[in-house]
Amino acid sequence: MKNIFLLLFLFTFYSFSSSVQAQWVQTSGPGFVNNFAASGTNLFTGTGSGGVSLSTNNGTNWTTINSGLVHVNVRAFAVSGTNLFAGTGGGVSLSTNNGTSWTTVNSGLTNTDIYSLVVSGTNLFAGTSGTGLGGVFLSTNNGTSWTRVVSGLTNTQVSALAVSGTNLFAGTNNGVFLSTNNGTSWTAANTGAVYQLNALAVNGTNLYAGTAAIGVYLSTNNGTSWTAINTGLTSATVTSLAVSGTNVFVATYGGGVCRFTNGGTSWTAVNTGFSGLSTIVFSLVVSGTNLFAGTYAGVWRRPLSELITSVKEIPGEIPTNFALHQNYPNPFNPSTNIRFEIPVSGFVSLKVFDILGRELAALVNEYKPAGNYEVNFDASKLSSGVYFYKLQTGNFTSTKKMVLMK
Numbered sequence: 001m002k003n004i005f006l007l008l009f010l011f012t013f014y015s016f017s018s019s020v021q022a023q024w025v026q027t028s029g030p031g032f033v034n035n036f037a038a039s040g041t042n043l044f045t046g047t048g049s050g051g052v053s054l055s056t057n058n059g060t061n062w063t064t065i066n067s068g069l070v071h072v073n074v075r076a077f078a079v080s081g082t083n084l085f086a087g088t089g090g091g092v093s094l095s096t097n098n099g100t101s102w103t104t105v106n107s108g109l110t111n112t113d114i115y116s117l118v119v120s121g122t123n124l125f126a127g128t129s130g131t132g133l134g135g136v137f138l139s140t141n142n143g144t145s146w147t148r149v150v151s152g153l154t155n156t157q158v159s160a161l162a163v164s165g166t167n168l169f170a171g172t173n174n175g176v177f178l179s180t181n182n183g184t185s186w187t188a189a190n191t192g193a194v195y196q197l198n199a200l201a202v203n204g205t206n207l208y209a210g211t212a213a214i215g216v217y218l219s220t221n222n223g224t225s226w227t228a229i230n231t232g233l234t235s236a237t238v239t240s241l242a243v244s245g246t247n248v249f250v251a252t253y254g255g256g257v258c259r260f261t262n263g264g265t266s267w268t269a270v271n272t273g274f275s276g277l278s279t280i281v282f283s284l285v286v287s288g289t290n291l292f293a294g295t296y297a298g299v300w301r302r303p304l305s306e307l308i309t310s311v312k313e314i315p316g317e318i319p320t321n322f323a324l325h326q327n328y329p330n331p332f333n334p335s336t337n338i339r340f341e342i343p344v345s346g347f348v349s350l351k352v353f354d355i356l357g358r359e360l361a362a363l364v365n366e367y368k369p370a371g372n373y374e375v376n377f378d379a380s381k382l383s384s385g386v387y388f389y390k391l392q393t394g395n396f397t398s399t400k401k402m403v404l405m406k
Contacts, residue, residue, distance in 0.1 A: 023272040023273025023302070023306075024271070024272065024273035024274050024278070024293065024300045024301070025273065025300065025301050025302065026278070026297070026299070026300050026301075027055070027058075027059030027060065027062075027298065027299045027300065027301055028061065028062055028298075028299075029045055029053060029055065029059055029062050029294075029298055030045060030047050030050050030053050030062065030298065030299065031047075031295070031296060031297060031299075032047055032048045032049070032050075032282065032294075032296060033045045033046065033047055033282055033283050033294025033295070034046045034047060034048055034073075034074060034075045034076075034282060034283060034294070035074065035075060035076055035077050035240075035294070036077065036283055036285030036287075036292060036294060037077030037078075037079055037084060037285070038079075038285050038286070038287035039079045039084065039098070041056055041288070042054060042055075042056055042098055043055045043056075043058070043059065043285070043287050043292065044077060044084065044099060045062070045294060045299060046074025046075065046076070046077055046086060047073075047074060048073055049072055049073060050064065050072060051064060051065075051066035051069050051074060052064070052066060052069060052074055052086060052099055053065065054098065054099050058287070058288070058290060058301060059292065059299055059301050062299075065095075065099035065100060066102070067101045067102060068093070068101050068102035068103060068104075069086065069088070069093050069102045070088055070090040070091050070092075070093045070102070070104040070106070071088035071089045071090030071091065071093075072088070073088055073089035073090075074086050074087070074088050075087055075088065075089070075114060075115050075116075076114060076115060076116050076117040076126075076127075077117060078117035078118060078119050080119045080124065080142070082096055083095075083142055084096075084098065084099060085117055085124065085143060086102070087114030087115065087116065087117045087126060088114055089112075089113055089114070090112055091104060091105075091106035091109055091112035091114060092104070092105050092106060092109070092112075092114060092117070092126060092143050093105065094142065094143050105139075105142070105143030105144060106146075107145045107146065108137070108139075108145045108146035108147060108148075109126070109128075109137055109146045110132065110133035110134075110148060111128040111129060111131065111132050111133055111134035111135075111137075112128075113128050113129035113131065113134070114126050114127070114128055115127050115128060115129060115157075115158060115160075116158055116159060116161045116171075117161065118161035118163055118168075119163075120163040120168060120182070122140060123138060123139070123140055123182055124138070124139045124140075124142065124143060125137065125138055125139075125161055125168065126139070126146070127158025127159065127160070127161050127170060128156070128158060129156075129157060130155065130156045130157030130158075130172075130173065133148060134156040134157070134158070135148060135149075135150035135153050135156035135158060136148070136149050136150060136156075136158055136161070136170055136183050136186075137149065138182060138183050149179075149182070149183030149184060151184065151185045151186065152177070152185050152186035152187055152188075153170065153172075153177055153186040154174070154177075154188070154191075155172035155173055155174040155175070155177075155191075156172070157172050157173040158170045158171065158172055159171055159172065159173075159197050159198055159199075160197050160198065160199050160200040160209075160210075161200065162200035162201060162202050162207070163202070164202040164205075164207065164222070166180055167179070167180055167222055168180075168182065168183060169189065169200055169207065169223065170186065171197030171199070171200045171209060172197060173195060173196055173197070174191055174192065174195055175188060175189070175190065175191030175192050175193065175194055175195055175197070176188075176189040176190065176191070176194060176197065176200070176209060176219075176223050177189055177191070178222060178223050189219070189222065189223025189224065190219075190226055193217070193226045194209045194211055194214070194217045194226055195211065195214075196212035196213055196214075197209055197210070197211060197212075198210050198211060198212050198238055198239055198240070199238060199239065199240050199241040200241070201241035201242065201248060202243070203243045203246070203248055203262060204246075204262065205220055206218060206219070206220055206262060207219045207220075207222065207223060208241055208248055209226070210238030210239070210240065210241050210250060211236075211238055212237055212238070213236055214228070214230075214236055215229075215230035215233050215236045215238060216228070216229050216230060216233060216238055216241075216250060216260075216267075217229065229260065229265075229267075230267075231265060231266040231267065232258065232266035232267035232269070232365070232366075233250070233252070233258055233267045234254075234255030234256060234258055234267075234269050234271075235252035235253055235254050235255030236252075237252055237253035237254070237255075238250055238251070238252055238253075239251045239252065239253055239281060239282050239283065240281070240282065240283045241284070242284035242285055242286050243286070244286045244291070244304055244308065245308065246261055246262040247259055247260070247261050247262075247307070248260045248261075248262070249270075249284050249286075249291060249307075250267070250284075251281035251282065251283060251284045251293060251294075252279075252281060253280055253281070253282075254279055254280055255269070255279060256270075256271035256274050256278075256279040256281060257269070257271060257274075257281055257284065257291075257293055258270065259307055259308075261366075265366055265367040266347075266365070266366045266367060268362050268365040268366065269362075270302075270362070272359065273300070273302070274295075274300070275297075276297060277295065277296040277297040278293075278295045278296070278297040278298070278300060279295070280295055280297075281293050281294065281295045282294050282295065282296070286304065289303055289304055289305065290302065290303055290304060291303075291304055291307060303381055305378050305380060305381065306361065306381055311363070311364055311368075311373055311374075311375050312373065312374045312375070312376075313371050313372065313373055314339070314371070314372040314373065314374055315372075316371075316372055318343060318370050318371060319341035319342070319343045319370070319371075319372060320343055321341070321343060322341065322342060322343060322393065322394075322396040322398070323340060323341040323398075324338075324340045324391040324398035324399075324400060325338070325339040325340065325341075326400055326402075327377070327389065327400070327402045330402050330403060331402075331403040331404065331405040332379070332402065332403070332404060332405070333404065333405055333406050334378060334379050334380035334382075334404070334406070335376055335377060335378045335379065335380070336376075336377050336379070337374055337375070337376055338350065338363070338374070338375045338376075338377060338389055339372070339373065339374045339375075340372075340373055340375075340391050341371075341372050341373070342368060342370055342371065342373075342393055342396075343370055344370050344394065345367070345368065345369045345370050346367065346368070346394050347366070347367050347368075347393065348364050348365075348367070348368045348391070348392075348393045349362070349364065349365050349390075349391070349392040349393065350362075350363045350364035350365075350375060350389065350390070350391050350392075351363065351365075351389065351390055352377065352387055352388070352389050353387065353388045353389075354385070354387060354388075355385070355386050355387070360382070360387070361377070363375045363377060368393075377389070379404050382404055383404075383406070384404050384405055384406045385403075385404060386401060386402075386403055387401070387402050387403075387404060388400065388401055388402070389402060
């Protein structure tokens with residue numbers, strides 16, 4: 001009897017410790033983070049009123065680095081070699097020593113209210129507010145001097161910039177604009193279809209636009225046409241986008257963080273561990289093997305291995321029945337494969353739980369065509385113990401047990 005109680009205690013302990021690890025973890029970083037920059041092992045945050053902070057150990061410790069900074073409202077970063085640029089409410093600042101000191105580089109900027117920065121080769125672009133002589137500015141000498149480049153840009157509130165090959169995109173209050181000649185001229189990229197842009201991100205040939213009110217839009221033809229991709233999105237107010245491999249992460253105001261995989265049809269919320277005001281997320285960045293989120297409640301960190309799964313379709317005939325197979329190997333350490341079959345297309349949910357029923361991972365949470373599938377589950381961040389995986393699609397539900405043994 002004592003042995004039985006001991007086993008139950010151990011399994012509960014393992015499950016508890018696993019659920020603590022398999023989730024977002026708050027760091028000691030500042031709150032209200034407008035933007036991040038990752039450069040090697042250095043992670044920088046730009047805040048609304050506290051300037052720039054630096055962490056060299058994945059967010060465990062942070063140091064404020066504002067010496068010479070032109071303004072403490074930091075809205076954008078750009079990294080070019082050993083140069084770090086900060087776009088602020090008072091112009092652009094440059095640091096060549098990882099933020100130890102900053103120099104103001106505003107010559108030629110007729111609007112110093114900076115909202116976005118991006119590097120394209122040896123060119124640095126800045127997007128500004130729409131007041132006065134704003135829009136997009138170009139520097140070819142690391143900010144020593146700037147030239148206003150707005151020909152064809154009919155909206156000069158430029159909240160986001162992105163580069164895809166030789167294409168430069170500007171996200172404005174009235175849609176997306178495209179330049180193929182380093183800003184010399186601009187054309188509307190389906191202006192009006194997407195508006196109030198907060199963020200742009202490029203993933204291969206896909207261009208993603210995050211808006212302030214209508215969610216996320218996708219263009220596969222450089223902005224000629226756009227498609228809304230909002231199924232599963234937890235909030236229509238999008239503040240930031242980040243890319244890792246074929247996965248796109250979106251930060252939302254009040255809805256936390258969601259993940260989208262190229263070729264998928266819906267978003268998956270990845271908010272385990274967030275609490276209270278942490279679901280108000282202002283910024284995201286991929287740094288090393290982690291995804292960082294800047295929220296109203298500080299900086300949070302989560303390993304990418306917990307957020308990204310690969311669903312592989314196995315060629316063959318369409319199955320005639322639903323099936324969830326036993327994972328293999330089992331017991332396993334640290335990863336295992338899970339196969340399932342669906343005879344009809346539909347929304348598929350495959351999730352992992354601990355023995356107390358707490359959700360640890362969403363391996364699949366999207367529409368899938370009929371077929372045979374296999375998913376690899378990486379449990380390297382979990383502790384030894386008993387876990388369960390559950391498949392739900394249509395009226396079919398099946399749950400199986402697996403054992404992680406380290």
